[in-house]
Amino acid sequence: MRFTSDPPRPPRSEGARESYHHGNLREALITAALALIAERGPAGFTFAEVARAAGVSAAAPYRHFRDRNALVAEIARQGFERFATLLEDAWNTAKPDPVAAIENCGRAYLAFARREPAAYAAMFEPGFPLEDDANLLRASDNAFNVVRRAAEAACADWRGKGSRPPPMMVALHIWALSHGIAALFVGRTDALRRKLPMAPEDLLEAGLLIYLQSLGLSAA
Amino acid sequence: MRFTSDPPRPPRSEGARESYHHGNLREALITAALALIAERGPAGFTFAEVARAAGVSAAAPYRHFRDRNALVAEIARQGFERFATLLEDAWNTAKPDPVAAIENCGRAYLAFARREPAAYAAMFEPGFPLEDDANLLRASDNAFNVVRRAAEAACADWRGKGSRPPPMMVALHIWALSHGIAALFVGRTDALRRKLPMAPEDLLEAGLLIYLQSLGLSAA
DNA sequence: TGTACATCAGTGAACGCGCGTTCACTGATGTAC
DNA sequence: TGTACATCAGTGAACGCGCGTTCACTGATGTAC
Numbered sequence: 112m113r114f115t116s117d118p119p120r121p122p123r124s125e126g127a128r129e130s131y132h133h134g135n136l137r138e139a140l141i142t143a144a145l146a147l148i149a150e151r152g153p154a155g156f157t158f159a160e161v162a163r164a165a166g167v168s169a170a171a172p173y174r175h176f177r178d179r180n181a182l183v184a185e186i187a188r189q190g191f192e193r194f195a196t197l198l199e200d201a202w203n204t205a206k207p208d209p210v211a212a213i214e215n216c217g218r219a220y221l222a223f224a225r226r227e228p229a230a231y232a233a234m235f236e237p238g239f240p241l242e243d244d245a246n247l248l249r250a251s252d253n254a255f256n257v258v259r260r261a262a263e264a265a266c267a268d269w270r271g272k273g274s275r276p277p278p279m280m281v282a283l284h285i286w287a288l289s290h291g292i293a294a295l296f297v298g299r300t301d302a303l304r305r306k307l308p309m310a311p312e313d314l315l316e317a318g319l320l321i322y323l324q325s326l327g328l329s330a331a
Numbered sequence: 332m333r334f335t336s337d338p339p340r341p342p343r344s345e346g347a348r349e350s351y352h353h354g355n356l357r358e359a360l361i362t363a364a365l366a367l368i369a370e371r372g373p374a375g376f377t378f379a380e381v382a383r384a385a386g387v388s389a390a391a392p393y394r395h396f397r398d399r400n401a402l403v404a405e406i407a408r409q410g411f412e413r414f415a416t417l418l419e420d421a422w423n424t425a426k427p428d429p430v431a432a433i434e435n436c437g438r439a440y441l442a443f444a445r446r447e448p449a450a451y452a453a454m455f456e457p458g459f460p461l462e463d464d465a466n467l468l469r470a471s472d473n474a475f476n477v478v479r480r481a482a483e484a485a486c487a488d489w490r491g492k493g494s495r496p497p498p499m500m501v502a503l504h505i506w507a508l509s510h511g512i513a514a515l516f517v518g519r520t521d522a523l524r525r526k527l528p529m530a531p532e533d534l535l536e537a538g539l540l541i542y543l544q545s546l547g548l549s550a551a
Numbered sequence: 552t553g554t555a556c557a558t559c560a561g562t563g564a565a566c567g568c569g570c571g572t573t574c575a576c577t578g579a580t581g582t583a584c
Numbered sequence: 585t586g587t588a589c590a591t592c593a594g595t596g597a598a599c600g601c602g603c604g605t606t607c608a609c610t611g612a613t614g615t616a617c
Contacts, residue, residue: 133594152458154374154375155459157570157571158570160569160570167595168595169570169571169572170572170573170574170594170595173572173573174592174593175593178572236456238372238458239371251523255523276541279526280528280529280537283512283523283527283534284508284537284538286511286523287511287512287515287516287534287538288507288508288538290511291506291508291509291510291511291512291514294455294510294511294514295506295507295510296507303503303506306475306499307503308497308499308500314503314504317500318504318507318508318542321496321504321545321546322538322541322542324545325541325542325544325545353560353561356560356561377602377603377604378604379602379604380602380603387561387562388562388563389603389605390561390562390605390607391560391561391562393604393605393606394560394561395560398604399604
């Protein structure tokens, strides 16, 4: 039994490349899968295909992931973590002003969907359940909680007429509108994209403003 | 060359069952595929599997659909047609009152997603492009146009302050909020479902009311 | 009304292919002493 | 510092399987006369 007096070794988990048999294959598989998802969607490739794209034999991925779904779930988990960080930053940038903070979060939401469509697809349209992972649930909670906190701050500032809106409801409205716009107009699904008269970002900002105006928060 | 003096034959395209080799296989394949989609999602089955589920050889479906994607695309097309009808009815029920009509459309939107999750999934998360079908585009246009018309009626009634909102934008906001709630809280994706404090229908109704209030249309 | 023919939906056998998965292996790295 | 050993990531061969797709066929229905 040894104490934690490990000598300083080069970090293996992050940054190390082309050293051992392959390098760190785990990350390479994730990268390759993200590229395949971006091209064909979360259901558009096989486990063997990811291995091939990473330049490795078809048996190699089994050392790192139980199966194809575990790979996609891990991509979703990491996606939710980056997503939460992005939303967190957006919230912190304009924290004192709830309306500005919520708009910032909306912009960050679409920015993520635009910059990481593959991760976004794995997170919200994985093609299989993906519930049973505790880490994944925690990661998605973290992301949602940023919006929930923003909604709470907004409702605390509330000075409208009528009854005070429940913060959770407001958070869900914000999330649903953001997701709706992202799914319909930013992703690969072209269901309605062609009839957009404005950028998705502007559409979302306008929608949030109109909505928040009813809460007595925005002057319009 | 004959004139159209055909004798009255039993209608073959609709209603006929268990008569010929199989009956009308085309509809049976669609039904079987809907069941498979409901169970495993739009990407969770093979062409051969649909044939098996319909009690037919693996070669039979080729008489009716070019390939698996053509089947899913047809399901999406028919889905959009039923969807458009449902929205149309909802709109007609309360047409003179724009706010009531929009709320009706919202309820109809979620009712469709709830009653036909398989068709809804094929329409909005088919797992492949599905753009190139003119009939499908027309069907999805018909559905969206109902909401657009409702938004135009609402904006015509507009008596708020500030500048008049463009009807197309309002229609897109309504659609996006509805789709966001449907995708996050009604479908099979459990990303956030567990934290819902109210029924999706109530969440959507509240969101639409708050939104429409800003347009000077709703009193609450 | 009856007969001969055309049509066409579904059959089942056949094929090549790539996938998922396992297995004993190999060879580079880490570690004890 | 050197050596022997343990660890463990990736190999490549092997397997059974089901899929996609084609093909000549068959047999029920529709139609001409």
